[in-house]
Amino acid sequence: MTKHRATPIEISKEEFKKIGYQLIDLVANFMDTIDERPVTTGETPGQIQAMLGNASLPESGTPASEIFSRTSELLLNHSLLNGHPKFLGYITSSPAPIGALADLLAAAVNPNVGANILSPMATAIEKQTIKWLAELIGVSPSYGGILVSGGNMANFTAFLAARTAKSPKNLKEDGLAKTAGELVLYCSKTTHTWIEKAVVLFGHGSKSIRWIPTDADNRMNNEILSETIQSDLKNGKKPFMVVGTAGDVSTGVVDSLAGIAAICKKFDLWFHIDGAYGIPAAAIAERKEMFEGMHDADSIALDPHKWLYCPLEVGCTLVKNPQHLIDTYSSHPVYYNFGTTDDEPSLNYYEYGFQNSRGFRALKVWMVLQQIGRSGYIKMIEEDIALSEMLFEEAEKHPELEAITQNLSIATLRYVPSNYPQDPKDKETYLNTLNEMLLNELQKGGKVFLSNALVGEKYCLRGCIVNFRTSETDIREIIEIIVREGRSMHKKLQEQ
Numbered sequence: 001m002t003k004h005r006a007t008p009i010e011i012s013k014e015e016f017k018k019i020g021y022q023l024i025d026l027v028a029n030f031m032d033t034i035d036e037r038p039v040t041t042g043e044t045p046g047q048i049q050a051m052l053g054n055a056s057l058p059e060s061g062t063p064a065s066e067i068f069s070r071t072s073e074l075l076l077n078h079s080l081l082n083g084h085p086k087f088l089g090y091i092t093s094s095p096a097p098i099g100a101l102a103d104l105l106a107a108a109v110n111p112n113v114g115a116n117i118l119s120p121m122a123t124a125i126e127k128q129t130i131k132w133l134a135e136l137i138g139v140s141p142s143y144g145g146i147l148v149s150g151g152n153m154a155n156f157t158a159f160l161a162a163r164t165a166k167s168p169k170n171l172k173e174d175g176l177a178k179t180a181g182e183l184v185l186y187c188s189k190t191t192h193t194w195i196e197k198a199v200v201l202f203g204h205g206s207k208s209i210r211w212i213p214t215d216a217d218n219r220m221n222n223e224i225l226s227e228t229i230q231s232d233l234k235n236g237k238k239p240f241m242v243v244g245t246a247g248d249v250s251t252g253v254v255d256s257l258a259g260i261a262a263i264c265k266k267f268d269l270w271f272h273i274d275g276a277y278g279i280p281a282a283a284i285a286e287r288k289e290m291f292e293g294m295h296d297a298d299s300i301a302l303d304p305h306k307w308l309y310c311p312l313e314v315g316c317t318l319v320k321n322p323q324h325l326i327d328t329y330s331s332h333p334v335y336y337n338f339g340t341t342d343d344e345p346s347l348n349y350y351e352y353g354f355q356n357s358r359g360f361r362a363l364k365v366w367m368v369l370q371q372i373g374r375s376g377y378i379k380m381i382e383e384d385i386a387l388s389e390m391l392f393e394e395a396e397k398h399p400e401l402e403a404i405t406q407n408l409s410i411a412t413l414r415y416v417p418s419n420y421p422q423d424p425k426d427k428e429t430y431l432n433t434l435n436e437m438l439l440n441e442l443q444k445g446g447k448v449f450l451s452n453a454l455v456g457e458k459y460c461l462r463g464c465i466v467n468f469r470t471s472e473t474d475i476r477e478i479i480e481i482i483v484r485e486g487r488s489m490h491k492k493l494q495e496q
């Protein structure tokens with residue numbers, strides 16, 4: 001009888017070390033030279049597919065070392081690098097290097113953080129991580145919650161908790177069809193698209209959203225919010241939730257949260273804040289005022305994989321009274337033996353959210369939080385904001401750029417050539433076409449990666465800095481690149 005089974009999956013200790021050290025060398029070199037690489041190689045899906053090949057599932061195995069050398073070449077040389085100092089697109093941060101090591105450790109131990117008995121230390125680490133996240137943004141550490149895959153899931157998780165808490169008690173048994181009166185909810189038109197997915201997926205339909213207009217500052221108009229709720233109540237609807245945004249995805253605006261909190265209190269509605277992007281800025285003492293009212297939120301979504309610089313994927317739902325999560329998500333199948341041990345009730349995360357089997361995404365957040373500490377986060381977030389302000393100011397100063405908005409760490413701007421159609425209508429159409437084509441060119445070019453925003457009717461280039469590698473030199477160079485490419489695109493358009 002042999003002690004070890006011969007399987008094609010096991011890797012000997014010596015081989016594991018050999019491949020592992022080689023991989024670490026490659027990754028360390030990749031991180032060290034990331035600023036010398038293009039942000040993206042701009043290869044088309046067809047070119048990428050050709051490189052990957054179209055082979056069928058291999059019948060027999062390949063040695064791990066061979067797989068690693070091919071895979072590293074494919075990934076390190078043909079990816080878009082959001083860890084590059086000139087990556088300012090969408091809202092994905094440069095990932096903290098310690099997070100990569102944390103993911104290796106987490107996968108090696110592989111705890112199933114669905115139940116305490118399956119992951120005693122990992123469950124305790126997730127609990128502490130959630131408490132630290134609450135402390136970082138400055139809400140009571142008694143908020144509980146759960147880590148999820150990202151912003152969409154963090155908001156969905158809260159959405160359903162809100163519905164359980166504020167809808168008729170028979171909802172679980174009877175479903176939505178039997179609710180007396182249609183459930184409706186409120187948010188501004190700047191709300192991220194998760195809300196549209198949520199109402200469709202969870203059976204409310206898109207008509208259940210009351211899109212509240214924004215005021216001149218692009219914040220939800222709280223007067224109209226209040227009037228709309230009253231009118232809905234008069235018409236027999238069942239308002240259940242208001243969503244405020246702390247850092248909207250396009251321009252970084254934070255809604256007047258205190259006003260929303262007061263309205264939710266008055267009408268007994270669930271107050272949810274989507275702070276997936278912006279709420280980490282509440283850690284900064286001088287910015288706290290902007291987030292006033294946050295402490296009254298019933299739930300908050302925040303994303304460590306955005307402005308807390310953790311590698312994908314990790315979002316977080318914080319809930320003032322975590323019992324609402326248990327009321328929404330808990331069930332007790334007979335095949336689960338996850339009950340109370342001795343005198344302490346078990347913390348079983350499967351009862352807090354969508355997943356039963358859950359990975360250990362908490363580890364990377366827990367480690368990054370310790371490596372950086374509160375003061376480190378405050379410094380980096382403040383610097384990101386300062387760099388975004390610099391991007392805006394440099395655009396303001398440049399005769400061929402128009403600075404449009406700046407909030408938190410998002411600046412929007414557009415290229416405006418010195419000669420272009422002067423008729424007011426033609427002018428805007430031309431500038432929109434020019435800037436859209438410019439953005440596409442910049443995104444393919446590999447020198448800088450920006451995304452876009454529509455501000456009013458203006459198509460803008462948008463830079464969001466959640467990137468600890470971006471420096472003042474990068475901002476100056478980005479301005480030069482935009483102007484250089486803008487001129488060339490304008491020339492091309494004029495010649496057409």
Ligand SMILES: Cc1ncc(COP(=O)(O)O)c(C=O)c1O
Nearest residue numbers: 091150151152192249274276277
């Ligand atoms: C305000 C806001 N909410 C939600 C999301 C969705 O987050 P995710 O892409 O992690 O699902 C985003 C993404 O940018 C966001 O900015």
